[in-house]
Amino acid sequence: MERLPRWADVALVPLISLLLAAIIAALVILAIGQDPWEAITVMVQGSVMNAYGWGYTLYYATSFMFTGLAVTVAFHAGLFNIGGEGQAQLGGLGVALCCLFLPWPHWSLALIGATFAGAAFGAAWAAVPAYLQAKRGSHIVITTIMFNYIASAFLIFMLVDVLRPDGQMDPATANFPEATHLPTLNEIPGLNLIFTSGVPANVTLFIALAMAVVVWALLWRTRLGYAIRAYGKSEPAARYAGISPFGIIMVAMMISGGLAGMMAINNVMGEAERLLGNSASGAGFIGIAVALMGRNHPVGVVLAALLFGFLFQGGAELGLWTKIPIEMRTVVQGLVILFTGALDMMVRMLLTWIFNLFRAGRMAKGAA
Amino acid sequence: MADARYAIELKGISKSFGPVQANKDIHIAVPKGTIHGIIGENGAGKSTLMSILYGFYRADSGEIFINGKATTIPDSQSAIRAGIGMVFQHFKLVQNFTVLENVVLGAEEGALLAGSLAKARKVLTDLSREYELDVDPDAVIEDLSVGHQQRVEILKALYRQADILILDEPTGVLTPAEADHLFRILKGLRDQGKTIILITHKLREIMETTDNVSVMRRGTMVDTVKTAETSPEQLAELMVGRKVLLEVEKKPALLGRTVLKVEDLRVVDEHGVERLKGVSFEIRSGEILGIAGVAGNGQSELLEALGGIARATGKVTLNGADLPLSGKGADGRSRRAAGIAHVPEDRQALGLIMDFTAWENVAFGYHDAPEYQKNSLFMDNDALRADTERKMATFDVRPPIPTLAAKSFSGGNQQKIVVAREIERNPDLLLVGQPTRGVDIGAIEFIHKQIVALRDQGKAILLVSVELDEIRSLSDRIAVMFDGRIMGFRDPETTDERDLGLMMAGMAGTGEAA
Known part of the structure; x- marks a missing residue:
């Protein structure tokens, strides 16, 4: 069996997968008695056809970039980090504590402090399953899933019993001080010419993009990244080379957890400006799909994060402007994940087969 | 018809x-x-x-x-x-x-x-x-x-x-x-x-x-x-497609000081089975000690214990200094630092990362080496690629393309990449497992020459192979392993196949100990 040319592997396979997902989604919409064409028009109109829509799409995409990169780093070490959700929630706690209890003179300093706080809390949360895997052999998939539930329960306790201001009804922290409010895209000189109305996307977007570059450099330009990738490809070989499995599992998972934790500067600090329950709202899980679809490469992750940002925002628009329930966006996301992740091999085999048909045809012509 | x-x-x-x-x-x-x-x-x-x-x-x-x-x-x-x-x-x-x-x-x-x-x-x-x-x-x-x-x-x-x-x-x-x-x-x-x-x-x-x-x-x-x-x-x-030297040409061994001394080395595997049951031997500089035996009689564990991959007990000294056999310092990295290079038996599972490029594999195990660093933060990938090109030329790796994935090379060329990487470090002791398994005749000749050349530079070499012909033609001394033990030592000049074969099957040989 011949392999696919690189361009087809990188671009064509995900595109066809997306197309298939879209077709099935259209059938589902038809089945519930709605108009798929209307649905796609509303989704595109509301998410990428104007600056306001982009403001939301980019906001979601920012979160997904962090969690997608988190999954990517762990994946290269051969570890499947499903705990992004919990790590992001703990990151939110770190960001909240940092913003509430430290006197920040300016948002830029607060942003730096909160980034480190979120990363540190996320990393610490990932360190426990990492240690259990490295020392006790407890499977990281199982432990990170369990740690999502523990994180969720722990946050409810913190919000209800510890951080909730007296007299407030809802389980949330007090609003963060004015000095920690991050500029949204419509408040940034230059960008405010494009984004004329208030949008949630904020400066965190640039940190997310910078992190994509950092992750790329880490994995492909440093000794640590080399060791991580080597360990991820073959543990016996890594042992032969003297790369410590314990060290790699710990470091890779803590970097992964740190990236997931950093997500909180986008949603908690940049948007909600206080910590609420379930703050990560599923972004940790979507990071898995983003990394899968992005082929575990930072460039792919950024692009896939944009796609999922579009799905998120477009799906919300569906709920607003059509009779199609907002849950439809979960269906669409599920289909995209199914086709780009689980059924990826199917599409790939199909394409390989088609390519080989063309090749054989060309060869026959050449021979004749 | x-x-x-x-x-x-x-x-x-x-x-x-x-x-x-x-x-x-x-x-x-x-x-x-x-x-x-x-x-x-x-x-x-x-x-x-x-x-x-x-x-x-x-x-x-x-x-x-x-x-x-x-x-x-x-x-x-x-x-x-x-x-x-x-x-x-x-x-x-x-x-x-x-x-x-x-x-x-x-x-x-x-x-x-x-x-x-x-x-x-x-x-x-x-x-x-x-x-x-x-x-x-x-x-x-x-x-x-x-x-x-x-x-x-x-x-x-x-x-x-x-x-x-x-x-x-x-x-x-x-x-x-x-x-x-x-x-x-x-x-x-x-x-x-x-x-x-x-x-x-x-x-x-x-x-x-x-x-x-x-x-x-x-x-x-x-x-x-x-x-x-x-x-x-x-x-x-x-x-x-050309004339091949089947016999290895080598000069008489010039033995020097003892490089490696192994005493009562034991390895227990993860199932609690003792795989290496108290092995003792010495290798001197300028000597190739060949370990003969049917696969699975403890040779792999011997290489892994000496290479810092498997935990072991006993006493091993290299140039008179103790080598830790478990805990800190008993890993591949410390062994390399101590002057031991290791061409593993299974190059595809241990010696190479098959998905990595040739140049990434040339750094494998030596990615900390100062000549591969640009500064304290980044590796110098250009220097690595240049070094790989040079090694590929010296060791006649074909095709000489550093950016090709290891899995795209033939078995012989994969092995040449591993051998080049390990030999060029100028180690005091070279561990070699099945150096020519799945390697074509032309490359076998070349790899054998490299091993003999290293010996002639006064290095110590431990050769493990299931190919009796290879052991007999390369070794200066032969040890036969059976069931985790060394059955005896032989001089390749005086022993014969029957003698070695008996010992490989766990019986006393007919020859004289060397």
Whole structure:
């Protein structure tokens, strides 16, 4: 069996997968008695056809970039980090504590402090399953899933019993001080010419993009990244080379957890400006799909994060402007994940087969 | 019209995998009742040809005649119906089934087992008697030695009424005595009128066993000759396409101080089984100590313990300094720092990351080396690529493209990358496991020369190999391992194959200790 040319592997396979997902989604919409064409028009109109829509799409995409990169780093070490959700929630706690209890003179300093706080809390949360895997052999998939539930329960306790201001009804922290409010895209000189109305996307977007570059450099330009990738490809070989499995599992998972934790500067600090329950709202899980679809490469992750940002925002628009329930966006996301992740091999085999048909045809012509 | 004197006749068989032509216009005729050898380097197309014959692949063009009849073989069931039996290099036996159950598996008649088992038992007894293939039909496979397991594979084929038996590298896992027994069985089968195709890379086996031999090179059938009218040198030349030195040329050893001293080395595996049961030896500078033995008798554990991969107990000193055998300092990195280089037995699982490029693999184990760093933060990938290009030139790695993935190189070239990486570090002690496994003859010659050159520079070398010829021609001293122990030391000049073979089977040898 011949392999696919690189361009087809990188671009064509995900595109066809997306197309298939879209077709099935259209059938589902038809089945519930709605108009798929209307649905796609509303989704595109509301998410990428104007600056306001982009403001939301980019906001979601920012979160997904962090969690997608988190999954990517762990994946290269051969570890499947499903705990992004919990790590992001703990990151939110770190960001909240940092913003509430430290006197920040300016948002830029607060942003730096909160980034480190979120990363540190996320990393610490990932360190426990990492240690259990490295020392006790407890499977990281199982432990990170369990740690999502523990994180969720722990946050409810913190919000209800510890951080909730007296007299407030809802389980949330007090609003963060004015000095920690991050500029949204419509408040940034230059960008405010494009984004004329208030949008949630904020400066965190640039940190997310910078992190994509950092992750790329880490994995492909440093000794640590080399060791991580080597360990991820073959543990016996890594042992032969003297790369410590314990060290790699710990470091890779803590970097992964740190990236997931950093997500909180986008949603908690940049948007909600206080910590609420379930703050990560599923972004940790979507990071898995983003990394899968992005082929575990930072460039792919950024692009896939944009796609999922579009799905998120477009799906919300569906709920607003059509009779199609907002849950439809979960269906669409599920289909995209199914086709780009689980059924990826199917599409790939199909394409390989088609390519080989063309090749054989060309060869026959050449021979004749 | 095909000739009915031939059991198998292939005419113009071609097979391509994409741009790679694995078989080009192959013609071969195997007379009935003969043992026919097929030799060729790795990637010469032997396996592809046999896979076509056994129905795993379909030829792009060409004709197959079995006993003079044009035949198509779309799958292995058809091959079996045509009377072809195959004994694979890696046995296809169910480990916890009995011999009888394995023989019947896939050839059951009717829904109830009892009938076919009873019938099989009778056939099996007859076959065993007829061909010296004695195996207990009620023994469970996992309790049998490798040699006996192979007999079960042959019985399986005979039970399916195979007239043509194909054996793929059958002696790789056998002791010399077991191999001799196998060849007696094969000659017996031939004398009863069966046709046997023997695929091997060992010239000695071809010379001793076959009636005719076909040589393949780069997908083509170069020549078919009568074995009695050829010589190993001629066959080697046909295989490689140029003159090859089969014997390693080396000067007498100039022994220096003791480099490695091993005392009572023991390794227990993860199941709690003791794999290395107290091994002691010394290697001096300028000496190659060869470890002979059938695979799985503790040689791998010895290399892993010395290479810092497996935990061990005992006492090991390198140049007089203690080497930690467990805990801190007992890892590959510390060993390299101490001056031990290691060409592992399994280059694909340990020595290389197959998905990494050649240049990434050149840094493998040495990615901390100062010459590969740009600054304290980043690696110097350009320097690495340049270094890889240089190593590829020195060690004649083909194709010399540093950005190619390791898996894209042939076995011999993969091994050259590993050997280049380890030897160029100028180690005091080189551990080498199966340096030429799956490596073609041309590259074997080259790798052997490199090992001898390192020895002549006054380095100590521990060589582990299951190829007795390799051990005998390279070593200055031979240690034979059996069941985790060293059975004895021999001087390669004074020992012989029988002596070593006895020790490999766990018995006292006939020779004198060296």
